[in-house]
């Protein structure tokens with residue numbers, strides 16, 4: 001169970017790749033269908049992707065996540 005997670009808003013994301021470059025865990029994946037996703041099995045909740053996204057397409061959510 002996790003208390004925070006980061007989420008990418010697909011309607012704001014412009015697939016610039018900056019969050020993917022910033023993620024040292026290789027947890028951000030650009031799919032063939034042009035969506036950017038976070039692999040929560042790899043993500044360590046460091047927040048670098050959120051800081052890297054100048055469009056504010058990444059949000060931090062607080063709650064209980066499995």
Ligand code: SF4
Nearest residue numbers: 013014016017019053
């Ligand atoms: S940095 Fe922001 S706009 Fe760029 S790919 Fe990541 S979420 Fe999308």
Ligand code: SF4
Nearest residue numbers: 023043044046047049
């Ligand atoms: S919070 Fe950190 S580990 Fe998780 S996707 Fe963002 S940069 Fe990668």
